[in-house]
Amino acid sequence: MNIKWRNKMEIKELKLHANNIRKNILTEVYSANSGHPGGSLSGADILTEIYFEQMDINKENIDSIDRDRFVLSKGHASPLLYGTLKEKGLLDDDLTTFRKINSNLQGHPNMNEVAGVDMSTGSLGQGISCAVGMAIVNKHIDKNTHRIYCLLGDGECEEGQVWEACMAAAHYKLDNLCAVLDYNHLQIDGNIDDVISPEPFASKFESFGWNVLDVNGHDFYELRNAFEQAKQVKDKPTMIIAHTIKGKGVSYMENNYAWHGAAPNQEQYEQAMKELGGLE
Template sequence: MYKNLQNHAINIRKNIVEMITESKSGHPGGSLSAVEILTYLYFEEMNINEANIDNKERDYFVLSKGHAAPVLYATLSEKGFIPQEDLMTLRKLGSKLQGHPDSKKIKVVDIATGSLGQGISNAVGLAIGSKIDNDNSRVYTLLGDGELQEGLVWEAAMSAAHYKLDNLVAFVDYNKLQIDGNNDDVMGIKPLDKKFESFGWNVLIIDGHDFKEIECALNQAKEIKGKPTVIIANTVKGKGVSFMENNAGWHGTAPSIEQRDMAINELEEMRKGCL
C-alpha cells in the first residue's frame, strides 16, 4: 500500500511543478508540503469517489489554505476527478482551475476557499450539519500554519469543541514558513499543541510526510468521542524539490522551465528509490 501511495505522491508533485510552471504563477512551497496528507486522505481514508459524489453521507474535504490549490487539483486529477490535460489551464482565463478552489466550477470541491480562516469555519459547519442529520460523514480540513495567525481559526476551533464534533479532523501543515518568512518572526504561533488542547481538541503530532504516521493518527482520531481532532503535521515547505525545500522564497514563486526540468528529474530519481 505505501509504495502505491508514494507513487501517487510523486505523480502529484510532478503535476504541481508542471502546472505552476505553465501558469507562471502559483504557490509551490505549501502545495508540495501537503502532498502526503492529501494523498492518504483521497486514496485511503476518505469515503469519496465518482459513484457517491452526490451522496450527502460521503466524506468531505476543505482546503482551508486555499492558495495551495495546486495540491488539491493535482490530487483530484490523480484520483480521476479532473482530466490530466485540465491541469495545464491553472490560473488561465476561463479555466475551472483558478488560483483558489471554486466549488461552483469543480463539483468535487466541497467549499470555495481563499480568505484564510474561512475554510475551517466552513468545515465546522459541515460537521455540525452531519451531526444534525445523524449521518456517517466525516469532515477533513487542511490549514496552513501561517493561517493560525487568523482569529477566525480560533473562533472555529472553539465552536468545534463546544459542539463536540468528533466527526471533524483538522490537519495543520506545519512547515514553519509563510510568505514573509519564519512563523516565529512574523507572528509566533507556539505552542500549537497546548493551544488546541486548551480549546478542547484532541491533539496528535506526526511527521506529515510519513504515510504510516498519517494512517495511525487518523485511526486514533476515529476512536476519540466527544471532541474534534487536530493533527499537527510537521512538514517541509517545498518537499521533494531540493532547491525549494525550507525556502520561504518559494511560497508563491513559479519555477522557470530550467527549474521545472531540474525538479522533475529529482522527482523521477525519487521514484527509482521507491521501487
C-alpha cells in the same frame, strides 16, 4: 494505537501517488507562471493519505453530499487539491490550464466550477469555519457517520477566525471533524516565528478542547495511525499537527520561503521534474 496492517506494497503505492501529485503541482504552477508551490508540495503526503485511504470519495459519489468531505482551508494551495483530484481520477480538466482565463482551475478552488471541491476557499480562516459548519450539520442535524477533513496552514493560524472556529468545534463536540495542520514553519514573509508566532500549537489546540496528535507529515505509517486514532475519539474534534517541509521533494525549494508564491522557470521546472522522476 499502532496500525500494523500496512505492507511495503501499500507504502510504495502511496509514495507513487504522492510523487505524481507533486509532479502535477509543478506542472500547474509552471504552466501558469504563477501559484503557490511550496505549501502545496508540503501537503502532498497528507492529501494522499486522506484521498486514497481515508475518504469515501469516488467518481460515482463525487457530486453527492452523502460522503466524507474535504476542505482546503489554505485555499492558495489549490495546485495541491487539483493535483490530488487528478491523480485520484476525479478531475477531467487539463492541469496546464491552471489560472488561465476561462479555466475552471482558478488560483483558489471554486466548488461551483470543479467537481470534488467541497468548499470554495481563499480568505484564510474561513475554510476551517466552513468545515466546522459541515460537521455540525452532519452530526447534529443529518445525524450521519460521514467525516469532515480539513487542511490548515501554520501561518493561517495567525488568523483569529481559526480560533473562533476551534472553540465552536469543541463546544459542539464534533468528533466527526479531523483537521490537519501543515506545519512547515514558513509563510510568505518568512519563518512563522519571526512574523507572528502562533506557537505553542499543541497546548493551544488542547486548551481549546481538541484532541491533539503529533506526527511526521511525510510518514504514511504515522499519518494512518493518527487518522485511525482520531476515529476512536468521542465528543472532541481532532487536530493532527503534521510536521512537514515546505517545498518537499524539490531540492532548491525545500525550506525556502521564497517558493511560497513563485513559479519555476523552464530550467528549474525540468530540474524539479527530474528530481521527482522516481521513488527512493
